[in-house]
Amino acid sequence: MEIFLIAVAVGALFGLILALVARSRARQREAGVAKPERGLRARPIPTRPEPAAPPRKPAAPPRPAPPRAPPRAEGLGVRIRALFAGKRATDEEWVRLEDLLVRADVGPGASARLVQRVRERYEDGSDPAVLMAEEVASALGGDSTLHLIPGELTVIMVVGVNGAGKTTTIGKLAAYLTGQGLRVGLANSDTFRAAAGEQLTVWAGRAGAHIVTQTRGADPGAVAFDAVGSAKARGDDVLIVDTAGRLHTRQPLMAELAKVKRVLEKAAGDVQEVLLVIDATTGQNGIAQAREFTNSVPLTGVALTKLDGTAKGGIVLAVRDEIGVPVKLVGLGEGLHDLQPFDPEAFADNLLAG
Numbered sequence: 541m542e543i544f545l546i547a548v549a550v551g552a553l554f555g556l557i558l559a560l561v562a563r564s565r566a567r568q569r570e571a572g573v574a575k576p577e578r579g580l581r582a583r584p585i586p587t588r589p590e591p592a593a594p595p596r597k598p599a600a601p602p603r604p605a606p607p608r609a610p611p612r613a614e615g616l617g618v619r620i621r622a623l624f625a626g627k628r629a630t631d632e633e634w635v636r637l638e639d640l641l642v643r644a645d646v647g648p649g650a651s652a653r654l655v656q657r658v659r660e661r662y663e664d665g666s667d668p669a670v671l672m673a674e675e676v677a678s679a680l681g682g683d684s685t686l687h688l689i690p691g692e693l694t695v696i697m698v699v700g701v702n703g704a705g706k707t708t709t710i711g712k713l714a715a716y717l718t719g720q721g722l723r724v725g726l727a728n729s730d731t732f733r734a735a736a737g738e739q740l741t742v743w744a745g746r747a748g749a750h751i752v753t754q755t756r757g758a759d760p761g762a763v764a765f766d767a768v769g770s771a772k773a774r775g776d777d778v779l780i781v782d783t784a785g786r787l788h789t790r791q792p793l794m795a796e797l798a799k800v801k802r803v804l805e806k807a808a809g810d811v812q813e814v815l816l817v818i819d820a821t822t823g824q825n826g827i828a829q830a831r832e833f834t835n836s837v838p839l840t841g842v843a844l845t846k847l848d849g850t851a852k853g854g855i856v857l858a859v860r861d862e863i864g865v866p867v868k869l870v871g872l873g874e875g876l877h878d879l880q881p882f883d884p885e886a887f888a889d890n891l892l893a894g
């Protein structure tokens with residue numbers, strides 16, 4: 541009898557241990573399959589159409605997603621929810637929502653339109669921050685691919701104000717394209733800044749691209765012309781032209797930029813992409829930059845840099861709304877691979893985070 545009781549007790553204990561182990565495993569599994577966070581993850585930069593030539597080198601292995609900054613306690617999403625919490629949405633809430641967006645650099649026009657769309661969809665109990673994120677993503681959607689011509693030389697011109705991140709973006713883009721097996725040439729048409737040639741030469745070396753540069757003070761158009769000749773002679777797929785940073789308000793400098801573009805068009809036939817580099821920390825001035833640059837050299841896209849910092853880059857909504865130029869690339873750091881295609885949903889999540 542005693543033996544029987546001991547056996548029952550041991551059996552019960554064993555059963556209890558098994559149940560505890562099973563529960564702990566189930567918890568681990570739940571944690572493991574949690575929905576991956578949507579964010580600014582590494583993805584290949586889409587180009588349109590796909591280059592016809594087979595890759596000469598294997599593409600760079602995908603990099604892990606950069607760590608996302610923890611949401612700030614007072615993020616835009618938190619402030620929007622707080623605005624609507626526990627009360628009926630009246631005109632005052634909608635005006636204050638618009639004000640929040642304007643203060644996030646979204647611009648008055650784009651802010652008013654976004655609020656209007658959210659207001660049309662809002663019902664009691666909906667999450668206004670989620671609705672706003674959806675509207676932001678939709679406002680920034682559409683074609684954001686880089687247009688490359690297979691089998692021919694594609695020319696990409698990069699422009700922007702001083703220090704926006706032009707040269708760094710060019711280096712990263714060149715690295716991405718060479719990683720796809722494309723032959724890439726760089727033209728240093730920034731003949732104004734003393735160290736510009738050295739900086740671009742370093743990036744060319746890191747990216748495995750050719751570079752054409754001249755001494756300081758040379759004519760930027762002449763460098764561009766030579767670079768097209770050199771790129772054609774080498775059979776390059778893509779030529780990326782760096783230009784000196786300039787204040788969009790300085791007319792002679794803007795005219796010089798237009799001249800570089802004309803030279804490129806004459807030498808290469810066309811310029812497929814004119815990318816304006818905008819620093820995410822740029823406030824409302826970004827809209828004036830986009831307007832003046834596109835007046836001189838019609839823009840085909842925006843590269844938004846320094847999105848790895850605290851800045852959310854709300855200005856691109858204003859640029860898209862007023863100038864109609866899509867964001868194509870996003871800079872997330874100073875490293876060779878810190879460039880990603882623009883993802884409207886990830887951008888919206890980041891803008892509304894917190």
Ligand SMILES: Nc1nc2c(ncn2[C@@H]2O[C@H](COP(=O)(O)OP(=O)(O)OP(=O)(O)O)[C@@H](O)[C@H]2O)c(=O)[nH]1
Nearest residue numbers: 702703704705706707708785845846871872873874
């Ligand atoms: N954190 C961060 N820094 C960046 C990024 N892009 C560029 N930078 C930094 O911004 C600074 C200016 O970058 P550049 O590429 O020299 O800018 P630029 O527009 O070519 O400057 P100018 O030719 O002088 O007009 C450098 O310190 C870069 O390392 C980015 O995406 N993230």
Ligand SMILES: [Mg+2]
Nearest residue numbers: 706707730736
């Ligand atoms: Mg530069």
